[in-house]
Amino acid sequence: MAPATGDDAPDSDRASDAASRPPVAAALDEFDDGLAESVASSLTGRSDVVAVGVPLALLPPILAARDETTGGTWRVACRPGAVEPLARALVLGTAVAEAVATGSLELRTAADLGPRSGALGGARTCFASADRVDAVAGPASARTLVTEETAERVAAAGRAVRDRFASATPATVGMPARSRLLATAAETLDDRFATDLAAALDALPYGALGRSGDLTDRTLLVALAARHDHLLWDLRRWISGETQPAGGAREGGDGTRREAERVGVAAGQDLTDDRRRLVRRGLIEAIKVPVGDGRPRLRLRAVDDALLRATPTEVLSVLRGRFALPVDEDGRVESPPGSDGRRPVWERTRRGKN
Known part of the structure; x- marks a missing residue:
């Protein structure tokens, strides 16, 4: 029997699916696609936009319209609580940060309007330019853009x-801004990883990955790093923003990297659970390698053939397929598909770095 879907699915299944969705993905569903398309179409080509009361759900169409418009800086004041989730949204957060860094957007947070009266007609979300004003109006179930x-x-x-x-x-x-994230990825890891990451981010929907559950944005980053045999220590330095200074201009008086230059995505120690889940599912292995004095470090290595063969844009699909498989009480998949565990160790380590 096929699994129940849509209206045929039990209430408990639908509730579980909703609870497992990334918070940003749920927030992006606040308005339907028709309103998002109307906002993008309305704003495209307008060089002097000032927006207020913008919810998280309308940041993607604003970015889409801004990408199609040249010149000027759009001034966008978001609703309270709309900007903070961007710190946990790798795809959308880096895109918004890029627009701010390049001067395309000036981002602020404004309190709600209060009494629904006055020149704005009570609308919470408005977009103004020299010759027109657009406002989001109507009940929550049927929002529309009026001009x-x-x-x-x-x-x-x-x-x-x-x-x-x-x-x-x-x-x-x-x-961090998307360009800055990729530049430091190339600097701390290598160009191949940065190229894979750029392709993956460009292909991912804004709400594709969150910070909770078994499969997170950090899981994707660990898997991408394992495709190129990187040290977990290097990945941690990069993901936390603790990259090595490239010169005195980036260093503070004590030789540490200036806070303004950091591009942290998450705390480095947060990668531990993601790495273990990937190992248990037979997707990667973590090999202890001696690196100078002190404790050996872990080299991440992809061992799943599908993960190795996948294009960067297909990696998340491979991960989702593996994470959908049943696991035992230790979180391990029995006989992981695609594993090369039968290969001699000298064959599996041939791709390693010295």
Whole structure:
């Protein structure tokens, strides 16, 4: 019998699926695709946009429209609580941070409007430019974008939007800009890893991965690193932002890297559980290798043939397939598919680095 899906699925299954979704993915579903498309279409080509009351769900269409528009800086004031989740959203967070770093967006956080009256007509989310104002209106189940182009009303509403943005608080995205993330990946690990990561991020939906559950954004990063036999220690340095200084210009007075130059995605120690889950499922192995004095370090190595053969854009699909397999009480897959465990160790270590 096929598994129940959609309306045929038990309530408990649907609740479990919803609970396992990344928080950002759930937030992005606040509005339907039709509204997102309307927002993107409305904003494309407008060089002087000022937006207020923007929820997390509307950041993707804003980015899409901004990518299709040249010149100027769009000023965007988000709702309270909309920016903080970006620090745990690798794909969306690095994209928003890139737009801020390049001057495409100026990001702030503004309090809600309060009484639903005045020049904005009570709308919480508004987009203003010189000759038009758009507002999200309607009940939660049927949101739509309405446009005002009457000169007098546009002038009044535009002033209200700009005043509200001016009173908003500058916001910081807790993720590095995408270009900075990739540059330090190449510096700390290598170009091959950075190229794989760039392709994977470009292909992933904004809400594809979160920080909870068995399969996280960190799991993907460990798997990508294992495809190129990197040391876990190097991956930890990079993911936590503790990359080696490239010169005095990046160092503080005590020789440490300046905080402004750090590009941390997560704490390095957070990789331990992800690495163990990948090992237990037969996807990678962690080999102890002597590196100078002190304790041996772990070299990550992919041993699953599907993971090795996959293109960067297919890696997440491979991981999802393996993580969907049943495991024993120790979290191990019995006879993992694609494992090369029968190969002599000298064959499996031939790809290793000295």
